[in-house]
Amino acid sequence: MADAVLTINAGSSSLKFALYRLDDDRTPRPALAGEIEGIGNEPRMTAEDAKGQKLVERGWQDRGMDHRAFLGVLDEWLRGQLGETRLAGVGHRVVHGGTAFAAPVRIDAAVLARLEQLCPLAPLHQPHNLAGIRAVAASRPDLPQVACFDTAFHRAHPELADWFALPRRFHDDGIRRYGFHGLSYEYIAHALPAAAPELAQARVVVAHLGNGASMCAMRGGRSIDSTMSFTALDGLPMGTRCGALDPGVVLHLIRAYGMDADAIEAMLYHECGLKGVSGVGNDMRDLLASDDPRAAQAIDLFVWRIARELGALAAALGGLDALVFTAGIGERSPAIRAKVCELAGWLGVALDPAANRAGALRVSSPGSRVAVFAIPTDEELMIARHTASVLAPA
Ligand code: ADP
Secondary structure, X not given: OOEEEEEEXXXXXXXXXXXXXXXXXXXXXXXXXXXXXXXXXXXXXXXXXXXXXXXXXXXXXXXXXXXXXXXXXXXXXXXXXXXXXXXXXXXXXXXXXXXXXXXXXXXXXXXXXXXXXXXXXXXXXXXXXXXXXXXXXXXOOOOOEEEEEOOHHHHHOOHHHHOOOOOHHHHHOOOOOOOOOHHHHHHHHHHHHHHOHHXXXXXXXXXXXXXXXXXXXXXXXXXXEEOOOOOOOOOOOOOOOOOOOOHHHHHHHHHHHOOOHHHHHXXXXXXXXXXXXXXXXXXXXXXXXXXXXXXXXXXXXXXHHHHHHHHHHHXXXXXXXXXXXXXXXXXXXXXXXXXXXXXXXXXXXXXXXXXXXXXXXXXXXXXXXXXXXXXXXXXXHHHHHHXXXXXXXX
């Protein structure tokens, strides 16, 4: 009987899922993918097969149904889809693996307890990730589960890159730079040498530009440094997050505006970035289409910060051989790629405008000293690969 693995990415009001059938050599092949969104409000489930054919579209009126209830719905629905295929395990995206987890891990009670202790470090994501794991464990206790971490890929950082210059005891307590979007970067670390084998040992900066946005410096496919750090707020301005901020601003908000931690957290995560600066919204497509000067300014700020971080990460690498754009904006916006590359000309970046507009894989000109790529990321596939390999029979 053939095996399959399911990937789950559990957020505060959504469950993204994807099913992969495993080849004889345990290579995952996409079978279907979907999402249950609006949990607690107006829940809706959609899924498509690998060819983009709609498999289900369904809504519920019941606001009381929680993640556990919907994992039950998903389990039931998947049984119908699986046919003769056996579900061999579930791989979960888990935002934080702390300092202990530098690789995916099979989940047991002890692992779950350690992941629980990391909830204060990622309060907006980790509890939802773990709720998904617990819900599967409750309904299918025999089904193996694997945790795949957003932080793990960055555990390869040189130690110095993970220090804040705070008193040492805080570092020892875990207040250090971790880095996120690791599953996306790890995918690119495999996809880039597959597309350009000569870059296998190269100095590469990857710009993951989605609603969440960060950049990672890689050498030889290993992470050296990244723009996100203790939380997913640091680094670039994002759709609704502020990016790097003088900590003195936070102190000022407390003293001069009387804001408390909850109010500041809500503002920094949900009201800043492209949305805050433009006053138009967080969707890059809307900003690019807008003739509001504030939208243009938000785009310019986003690009400016990317260009500055690119310089910093090139310094961390001691030079730059390749630049990779990925995630929603990086993959699909020739305009943003062009603006970034223009500011990066001093590094030896030269774009091929026609290739960039056409959405080619390699978008730099033949004479560019730095090779530039636009590569679609696939975090789900990375989770499926990890899950298949962690669960592989010895
Ligand atoms: P998430 O971080 O939520 O996974 P995505 O990687 O899906 O985000 O990226 C979402 C972002 O990509 C949004 O800002 C959206 O506007 C942007 N985007 C998607 N398609 C395009 C496009 N064709 N041009 C510009 N931006 C785009």
